[in-house]
Amino acid sequence: MTIQVEDVSKAFAGKSVLSHFNLEIASDTCYAVVGEKGSGKTTLCRLLLGLERPDSGRIRLLGDYKYAGVNAGAVFEEDRLFENMTAVENAALISKRLSEKIAAEELSKLLPKERLTVPVSDLTEAERRLVCIVRATLVPSDVLVFDEPFTGLTKEQRKSALDYVLSVKGTPPLVITSETYEGLSFAKKVDIHEGIALQQV
Amino acid sequence: MNEKTELAIGILCFGAGCIAAATSGVIGALLAGLAGCLLGGGLGFLLFSAIEGSGHVTEGTKKALFVLLAIPVLVMVLFIHLGAALPVSLFVSGILTEGILLSNGLLCGYLSADRKMLEMAQVFRMPGENVLRYLVLPSAKNALERRIPLGFLVSFALGLAGCAGVFSLTLCVSLLLAAFGAGLLAAFFVSHLFGKALS
Numbered sequence: 001m002t003i004q005v006e007d008v009s010k011a012f013a014g015k016s017v018l019s020h021f022n023l024e025i026a027s028d029t030c031y032a033v034v035g036e037k038g039s040g041k042t043t044l045c046r047l048l049l050g051l052e053r054p055d056s057g058r059i060r061l062l063g064d065y066k067y068a069g070v071n072a073g074a075v076f077e078e079d080r081l082f083e084n085m086t087a088v089e090n091a092a093l094i095s096k097r098l099s100e101k102i103a104a105e106e107l108s109k110l111l112p113k114e115r116l117t118v119p120v121s122d123l124t125e126a127e128r129r130l131v132c133i134v135r136a137t138l139v140p141s142d143v144l145v146f147d148e149p150f151t152g153l154t155k156e157q158r159k160s161a162l163d164y165v166l167s168v169k170g171t172p173p174l175v176i177t178s179e180t181y182e183g184l185s186f187a188k189k190v191d192i193h194e195g196i197a198l199q200q201v
Numbered sequence: 202m203n204e205k206t207e208l209a210i211g212i213l214c215f216g217a218g219c220i221a222a223a224t225s226g227v228i229g230a231l232l233a234g235l236a237g238c239l240l241g242g243g244l245g246f247l248l249f250s251a252i253e254g255s256g257h258v259t260e261g262t263k264k265a266l267f268v269l270l271a272i273p274v275l276v277m278v279l280f281i282h283l284g285a286a287l288p289v290s291l292f293v294s295g296i297l298t299e300g301i302l303l304s305n306g307l308l309c310g311y312l313s314a315d316r317k318m319l320e321m322a323q324v325f326r327m328p329g330e331n332v333l334r335y336l337v338l339p340s341a342k343n344a345l346e347r348r349i350p351l352g353f354l355v356s357f358a359l360g361l362a363g364c365a366g367v368f369s370l371t372l373c374v375s376l377l378l379a380a381f382g383a384g385l386l387a388a389f390f391v392s393h394l395f396g397k398a399l400s
Contacts (some may be wrong), residue, residue, distance in 0.1 A: 080317055
């Protein structure tokens with residue numbers, strides 16, 4: 001399956017956020033959307049996730065795809081966790097097919113076991129991001145969209161999180177937004193500036 | 202409108218209903234009529250202030266709720282004139298009134314649920330029962346916790362006011378219910394015009 005972002009524009013309250021943006025997202029490929037704050041990265045993610053509609057242009061799902069919208073695994077810019085629940089509960093409740101045992105096994109690959117059973121409100125910022133990253137990979141998806149997933153992570157945590165994601169993601173494409181390209185050289189770089197894709201390497 | 206004001210209105214309605222119920226004859230009926238007005242006013246004002254305050258409900262929804270609010274009055278008039286037993290008419294109108302209060306609480310609860318969490322649930326295709334259990338019901342519970350005690354007070358007062366009217370004269374009951382309806386209507390317009398400023 002290929003996701004084609006074709007000449008997409010989006011504005012909020014009259015302010016253009018994305019302007020005639022084009023991108024083709026192919027299976028088994030990783031993309032690093034790199035740009036400063038306010039460049040339109042989050043809007044692009046929201047459009048890909050079907051949470052916003054483009055003002056003009058379109059996002060097409062090409063190939064043999066039977067669903068109306070894309071099935072995505074996502075890391076949002078904010079954590080979006082149930083604060084009074086544990087990491088395991090947060091990860092397990094997103095799907096009927098997920099048991100707490102499976103969720104705990106996966107989470108323990110990135111987090112210490114003793115941190116899995118405390119409410120996420122007691123976790124550090126980095127630990128919460130790791131919970132979000134694992135949660136995003138636990139449901140079968142056609143695309144993974146990670147919006148600034150490494151905020152607050154140390155270099156080691158960032159590397160282990162990336163290794164984990166690449167080892168479990170399978171063939172779906174991975175779209176990661178970041179302010180820097182550092183550590184993302186495995187991914188195709190898409191520079192974005194004020195809502196315009198400058199180049200696709 | 203803050204909780205203290207809501208509670209004050211509820212107690213006022215409850216007190217008026219009690220006085221009406223405790224008084225017999227024409228005075229009772231007149232007081233019941235007054236209680237009806239206060240009840241209608243209080244209930245209508247509360248509901249529409251809550252709706253205005255939520256900022257999410259459309260004009261169409263307000264009109265639909267207004268129609269729903271008028272039902273207990275119509276049902277009571279209809280039932281009493283058809284000669285139905287008082288408990289039946291009170292039960293039906295009470296259920297309807299409570300239903301509206303509860304659905305208002307649920308609606309406000311759903312609308313006040315965290316939008317970002319609902320988006321997360323949508324993206325992950327979270328099972329409906331989990332969305333209901335972990336997102337909608339907790340916020341509905343918060344809304345209901347604020348509305349239910351007042352709902353009981355208002356319904357109880359409505360019942361007492363209705364009893365007082367029926368014990369007096371059927372005509373007076375109709376008067377009471379008409380006054381209730383008029384109060385509700387007036388409250389709707391007052392709340393509609395000034396609800397946002399007062400809430």
